[in-house]
Amino acid sequence: MPMVKMVEYGEASPEVRAVYDDIMATRKTDWVNNFWKVLASHPPTLKRIWENVKQVMAPGTLDPLVKEMIYVAVSVTNGCEYCIHSHTAAARAKGLTDAQLAELLAVVGLANDTNRLANGYAIPVDPQFRRDPA
Amino acid sequence: MPMVKMVEYGEASPEVRAVYDDIMATRKTDWVNNFWKVLASHPPTLKRIWENVKQVMAPGTLDPLVKEMIYVAVSVTNGCEYCIHSHTAAARAKGLTDAQLAELLAVVGLANDTNRLANGYAIPVDPQFRRDPA
Amino acid sequence: MPMVKMVEYGEASPEVRAVYDDIMATRKTDWVNNFWKVLASHPPTLKRIWENVKQVMAPGTLDPLVKEMIYVAVSVTNGCEYCIHSHTAAARAKGLTDAQLAELLAVVGLANDTNRLANGYAIPVDPQFRRDPA
Amino acid sequence: MPMVKMVEYGEASPEVRAVYDDIMATRKTDWVNNFWKVLASHPPTLKRIWENVKQVMAPGTLDPLVKEMIYVAVSVTNGCEYCIHSHTAAARAKGLTDAQLAELLAVVGLANDTNRLANGYAIPVDPQFRRDPA
Amino acid sequence: MPMVKMVEYGEASPEVRAVYDDIMATRKTDWVNNFWKVLASHPPTLKRIWENVKQVMAPGTLDPLVKEMIYVAVSVTNGCEYCIHSHTAAARAKGLTDAQLAELLAVVGLANDTNRLANGYAIPVDPQFRRDPA
Amino acid sequence: MPMVKMVEYGEASPEVRAVYDDIMATRKTDWVNNFWKVLASHPPTLKRIWENVKQVMAPGTLDPLVKEMIYVAVSVTNGCEYCIHSHTAAARAKGLTDAQLAELLAVVGLANDTNRLANGYAIPVDPQFRRDPA
Numbered sequence: 001m002p003m004v005k006m007v008e009y010g011e012a013s014p015e016v017r018a019v020y021d022d023i024m025a026t027r028k029t030d031w032v033n034n035f036w037k038v039l040a041s042h043p044p045t046l047k048r049i050w051e052n053v054k055q056v057m058a059p060g061t062l063d064p065l066v067k068e069m070i071y072v073a074v075s076v077t078n079g080c081e082y083c084i085h086s087h088t089a090a091a092r093a094k095g096l097t098d099a100q101l102a103e104l105l106a107v108v109g110l111a112n113d114t115n116r117l118a119n120g121y122a123i124p125v126d127p128q129f130r131r132d133p134a
Numbered sequence: 135m136p137m138v139k140m141v142e143y144g145e146a147s148p149e150v151r152a153v154y155d156d157i158m159a160t161r162k163t164d165w166v167n168n169f170w171k172v173l174a175s176h177p178p179t180l181k182r183i184w185e186n187v188k189q190v191m192a193p194g195t196l197d198p199l200v201k202e203m204i205y206v207a208v209s210v211t212n213g214c215e216y217c218i219h220s221h222t223a224a225a226r227a228k229g230l231t232d233a234q235l236a237e238l239l240a241v242v243g244l245a246n247d248t249n250r251l252a253n254g255y256a257i258p259v260d261p262q263f264r265r266d267p268a
Numbered sequence: 269m270p271m272v273k274m275v276e277y278g279e280a281s282p283e284v285r286a287v288y289d290d291i292m293a294t295r296k297t298d299w300v301n302n303f304w305k306v307l308a309s310h311p312p313t314l315k316r317i318w319e320n321v322k323q324v325m326a327p328g329t330l331d332p333l334v335k336e337m338i339y340v341a342v343s344v345t346n347g348c349e350y351c352i353h354s355h356t357a358a359a360r361a362k363g364l365t366d367a368q369l370a371e372l373l374a375v376v377g378l379a380n381d382t383n384r385l386a387n388g389y390a391i392p393v394d395p396q397f398r399r400d401p402a
Numbered sequence: 403m404p405m406v407k408m409v410e411y412g413e414a415s416p417e418v419r420a421v422y423d424d425i426m427a428t429r430k431t432d433w434v435n436n437f438w439k440v441l442a443s444h445p446p447t448l449k450r451i452w453e454n455v456k457q458v459m460a461p462g463t464l465d466p467l468v469k470e471m472i473y474v475a476v477s478v479t480n481g482c483e484y485c486i487h488s489h490t491a492a493a494r495a496k497g498l499t500d501a502q503l504a505e506l507l508a509v510v511g512l513a514n515d516t517n518r519l520a521n522g523y524a525i526p527v528d529p530q531f532r533r534d535p536a
Numbered sequence: 537m538p539m540v541k542m543v544e545y546g547e548a549s550p551e552v553r554a555v556y557d558d559i560m561a562t563r564k565t566d567w568v569n570n571f572w573k574v575l576a577s578h579p580p581t582l583k584r585i586w587e588n589v590k591q592v593m594a595p596g597t598l599d600p601l602v603k604e605m606i607y608v609a610v611s612v613t614n615g616c617e618y619c620i621h622s623h624t625a626a627a628r629a630k631g632l633t634d635a636q637l638a639e640l641l642a643v644v645g646l647a648n649d650t651n652r653l654a655n656g657y658a659i660p661v662d663p664q665f666r667r668d669p670a
Numbered sequence: 671m672p673m674v675k676m677v678e679y680g681e682a683s684p685e686v687r688a689v690y691d692d693i694m695a696t697r698k699t700d701w702v703n704n705f706w707k708v709l710a711s712h713p714p715t716l717k718r719i720w721e722n723v724k725q726v727m728a729p730g731t732l733d734p735l736v737k738e739m740i741y742v743a744v745s746v747t748n749g750c751e752y753c754i755h756s757h758t759a760a761a762r763a764k765g766l767t768d769a770q771l772a773e774l775l776a777v778v779g780l781a782n783d784t785n786r787l788a789n790g791y792a793i794p795v796d797p798q799f800r801r802d803p804a
Contacts, residue, residue, distance in 0.1 A: 271637065310634070313641075317645075
């Protein structure tokens, strides 16, 4: 049970409904997931977050599946159950296979391991890794 | 100053030197970064971690640049300064542009944001996202 | 099911009961929540943590609702389900509205985002932000 | 040294300069901190993040100092050095005293402690904390 | 429901079965827990992670119960529900008492608290703590 | 430079000096580290945190070196530079060798890895790990 009432399409204000319509049109789906129904309890947040997601996740110099994998990597590192499920499903809808998921999680796990070895040993950054910004 | 003495190539045991040689051969470089010189203070860890990195970061169903980006995403989420520098440098060596880095960090940032909205509102996972494993 | 047996009031030792009584008197409630019933399995921890909470959460230069919001902000960032529920309920009991919760979570989300942009780009701290302690 | 070149006002494009001008006007300052100079390397991110900060941090049902304290609480929990310095400075500019900072950090610390006790003991959420959304 | 199908012993390939047999022989148990059944969906990961666990958790200069307690401390800090349950159970099987668990969690909680005080106040590391590596 | 002025022994109030004296007597040292000098800017926090540390880190059912190792494990997982240095130094003062540090960090790293595999695959907790509290 979420902290606030979820707003269903049928009871949404025109402002909220416009965002729901844009979500479904952009994603070519006919339903809106709980994340947005909860944010709709505060329309400025709904609109703001959707605009961020739409801009950031659009195809750019990185392709959408890569972006979804990065989203999964962060969500797994943070242990966010909702986001792990929603973004793994989104990645699968964009073509992620079980073998690719396994490789993605293997990298995520190993990075979490070596992050701690680097911190725990207080390893100084090699000067070669510090880049002179152009 | 790291927690333990770093092992330079010239003073390394044959066991450590074999790992250093493999690192340089695999990466086609002529130097070994501080991470490995520190792990070399405990040779079983040096060997184990290198074997993990070699296996996990090898080309597979995901390409090496995607793997490096995932590594950066985790390191940034955890705030590991050493790993942010070393893996961003590695990603650049594999072709990452400034524009791609910007898109990568934009996704990482946004995922960290929405992870908290999902947690904070205690949003229930949509049944559509729960997959019946084949 | 928690890791240890929860201690109900009726079966509590005088030492534990004294803490329970103080919790209920301080909070003007007639029940004790699971957090304390679990800590009661180790009375020195029960007493120590309650004394910390009582001192830290008391009205001071910050008002109690602000303190509860800070508690929620931390719990959401860490993804602690129990604490998100218990401290959001406590904040509501102190007057937090749905609109205030939405603003609180918006700040928490955004801070989690920009924290990663700052880390990921390795942004140096401006000298203007470093304060000469009086 | 940051990952990308910082964009100074004098060399900024009109698009970037417009954001810088808005930051200084909104904050009534005559300088722009490094965070924005780094984001300016990717103008769409600069504009997007500034619009988020402007909307989220504006006075609303929570006052700006409370919002800055929440920002500090998150940044401290995540250990983001840049953000700790910049948002503590911002909070001080809005009136935060040393005594208030001490109380803020005491709550942040204690919340981080009890979050782990709740997780470690796997404490079930009390039904009283689960709210029936209106 | 996990993200991938769990592999039961009866349907496992010889490669997977060999790992399962080694897990049970090493642990002197007659069953394999879900963690391994899930990893078995990607045999190279199953084998790699098991080899890591076997090497790292073996008796060495630290005894196995101490290693399990460290595992619990990390899992609690990260809020990983599966790992908290599995490693607390493993520690109990190695002799951990309720009183020891209480002391372990008290340290974990307090460390999480003082970590934030150190970060929040930006406390400089005392030169006495920086060791000249031999 | 810390966020507040550090309080040196010579300028300390009797209240603060009493805590400093107790720290030095308990630890059998003749100096006080920066952590306490910073907390001394808010004497109730200084006194409260010291009492917590003194109680939690005292010998009990776990020995003090094990407690220090747990403290290091948490600090490394959180990436707290100050705490990593101070508690690794404390552990060394209690006898921790380089080989033990290597094993400790190997466990910390691996736990951080498998925590993410468990989260990422959404592995259900085995009923065998859920304990019926006595």
